[in-house]
Amino acid sequence: MSDLLKELYQEIIIDHGNTPRNFGECENFNKSADGHNPLCGDKVHLTLHLDDDDIIKDIKFTGVGCAISIASTSLMTQSLKNNSLDYAMRLFEDFSNLVTGSETSLKMLNEEDSLYALKGVSAFPMRVKCATLSWHAFKAAINDN
Amino acid sequence: MSDLLKELYQEIIIDHGNTPRNFGECENFNKSADGHNPLCGDKVHLTLHLDDDDIIKDIKFTGVGCAISIASTSLMTQSLKNNSLDYAMRLFEDFSNLVTGSETSLKMLNEEDSLYALKGVSAFPMRVKCATLSWHAFKAAINDN
Amino acid sequence: MHQEQLKKNLRNDFPSLTKKILSNDLVYFDTAASAQKPSVVIEALGDFYANHYSNVSRGVHTLCVEATFKYEDARKKVQKFINAKSENEIIFTKNATESINLVAQTYFKKFMQSGDEIILSVMEHHSNLLPWFFLRDNYGVILKFINIDQDGQLDLDHFQSLITDKTKLVAITHLSNVFGTITDKKIIQISRENNLHVLLDGCQSASHLKVDVTELDCDFFVFSGHKLYGPSGIGVLYGKENLLNELPPFLGGGGMINEVSLDGATYAALPAKYEAGTPPMVEAYGLGVAIDYINNIGMENVELYEKELTDYASQKMSDLNFVNRYSNSINKTSIISFNLKNIHAHEVASFLDVEGIAVRAGHHCCQPLMKILDVPATARASFGIYNNKHEVDYFIDALIKCNSFFSVK
């Protein structure tokens, strides 16, 4: 069995792919967006509650997609919940670098972070869009006032 | 100087190119057609008088074009005048074969005919259209009742 | 003998098939998206550029003569390949998609008005949907869609029920790019009886079936060179000469005119009328060489060989209880869409890729059909003349491995 696949489909990915966390819709969301990858059909619907101090008090999603996109979304919601918007944006940059193979420029993420499990995506360039779909939806939700 | 060019531009061609015969419009024409080669701008306006016995009693042309097309038209009118339609059609076939290099299939034309001077065209495939423009116009005039 | 040739030697004609993916031999099961090219085609392109290149049609110098003759010769080859009656019926475009747009725009202008109807099917490729959607959006044309049965064949009864006296045109796939199912000729007969024009989307059929447009009696037939072992950048529109003569021009520009003044223009005769601007001339030539290559094998042999391979793969896959295939039709060839139970098609494609096997995963430009199948995506294995049973066996093993990889976790 190839190491690349083991790297890509780490246990935590399969786990989150099969049983995503924060699945559903926030009760009191004030931001939302839909993400769609027309090339593969992956879809995500993201809702979140951003408080007055720009803290993400709650974040949830629904959607269909491959294990990578579902797991990535699930892990994203975990990482963002109760963190600041500013933190989220910086994390997005790091995450993008991680999945496109620019590890050396990571500023926040390291092997201990659960998001780091998506590093394996960098060996599959066509899957990068699966991994970043929810992040782009997040950005869209924030920018959409 | 290349033999091909000498073959192409025989004296008779240059002569007919410079001073075309049967230039003008028939007084009592009952058939006419315009020929146009959009690739090069050559144009011919052909008028002819076909009598009840299908004899070409008169045939004249006006037009602009290169030496090959003018000379070919001029020589055509000479060859067709006072000949039958049937003869003309068979001559057209021969002439096409001549200028496209299928000499072996000639049935009527031979070295003595003035039209034979256009044999040199066969070495210049892009000039075949110049040489046959008037013949196509002739056919169009006949078919256009 | 040619059947034997297919079974043994063809692979070596395709340089790309010697590629390794990681350390595995490439198994290219993505011919329905685009075919690999035999070296004769690749070399022919180089030869054209290195020895005979010039713009076509408008000059008298030697290179122009050579280029023009090569370009027009390719047209003759296409004409013979699909048995069209005249070279004037063969229009070179950039791809089948352009060909369909050309027909949609010009056909509407000549033959239709708001409220008239066109019949498509629910399994059409986006390229045979969007051009007609534009007519619906812009001019009020009504579109109707033939249903499919559970094997992915068009439902002929439903088709007949859709025909009204407003119906003008039927535009359907000749071979489904999702199911591999072959469209029943009866649909053309019925169309004829009802005085409907027929466009066949031959993108898939041109490379897998012997196509005879005269026998089929369709009015339009479109395909792309790149799926027929030819270069990218070249498509074909076949149209019956009398129809193409009646239709208005499509794109305007150099080469498609007769006389131009600032006040207006008259148009060139066919086929130039539909070829505005410098055509994909080297690409057309390459397509001609690809056609020579296929003719040399014999389209009948290709048909037999690929059918056998498809049946072999279908059989093997039906033995795997974790695989869903989306068509059990016996009237199909070269294309198998499937999913592994509980595993997304993308995972399957990535897994297979690492094993060296190239399959597509996605909606295959058939989103409406995916909705009907009620899946976000399928994986698709599609075969060409270079594939063989050995590769199918390897693929089956890989599917088993894939299934256990994702199930164990």
Add this chain to the structure above:
Amino acid sequence: MHQEQLKKNLRNDFPSLTKKILSNDLVYFDTAASAQKPSVVIEALGDFYANHYSNVSRGVHTLCVEATFKYEDARKKVQKFINAKSENEIIFTKNATESINLVAQTYFKKFMQSGDEIILSVMEHHSNLLPWFFLRDNYGVILKFINIDQDGQLDLDHFQSLITDKTKLVAITHLSNVFGTITDKKIIQISRENNLHVLLDGCQSASHLKVDVTELDCDFFVFSGHKLYGPSGIGVLYGKENLLNELPPFLGGGGMINEVSLDGATYAALPAKYEAGTPPMVEAYGLGVAIDYINNIGMENVELYEKELTDYASQKMSDLNFVNRYSNSINKTSIISFNLKNIHAHEVASFLDVEGIAVRAGHHCCQPLMKILDVPATARASFGIYNNKHEVDYFIDALIKCNSFFSVK
């Protein structure tokens, strides 16, 4: 150094230039119709097919990744080459003619109505006339034509006199394919001041001038790969991103959509929105390699070198009293249209062909201009980076021979 390189070595980069015509060396003076290709471009096409070929964008397997990256990389190269602000502003088409048709059709739908006006010029190529004629014929758009002065330059005063409050768009050549004259930038400034959109037909300028669309501040810029030492079958449309975002789609099909149901579709973001069907992907890649090749020489050097060569040839030709040249403008490059007195351009072209010299003879897809010049046709010598003064000398000798050949008779 690069200037030196141009003077010495480039010829060897072009395999077709070693060709003999009869027994003479080929002198290729027909670059304005289409350029010859350096071997790096020819080999790159072969390499793509032999090692990285697949359809683009829609798959996850390795070959698809490689093909997609090569295709998108070509877009970046084009973007940088003409200094566009974003890759989204670069649309790949089959040729410049398609690019112009795309703009004409979509621009009308978004911005114009019957009675609105478009300004062209009397020296436009048919490809920059017919697409607008269609708007006049079908929708009642009014076309006006800028006159030229006797050197083949656009008459700016006349241009200004044509502008009304109905004028929306100016679509003109950036470098005349008959005269070689370069369009004065003032015309864009004036257009800006009058809130007119500007389309530049850059078919000729892209290979002879350093083009900077951001500095030029045109709204649309079109050219073809085949005149820029790239493959046939590939064209480019540059459009300002905000404009392209506003315009409706052109051709419909796979790849240009976002979501599709039988009831309708939403469209993909730029640039995919305008790239329906399988694109000319290998051709785009080849164009990128051609751009690398030219960048390596330096467009500034090309400009200088070709200008010098053009001036040299013009000077030599003006010494021949039996030659008419059709533009004495000093602001011109690379293209010289001419006739020998009393000898039809076709005779000249055939004569030169036998001498090994390839020139065009005809209307150069500018019939309206021919009427203004009052000639049925002109001969045209046009230069590329591989030409040199030695060839010009040989050409001048051949003109002298040609003249005496036809005069003696």
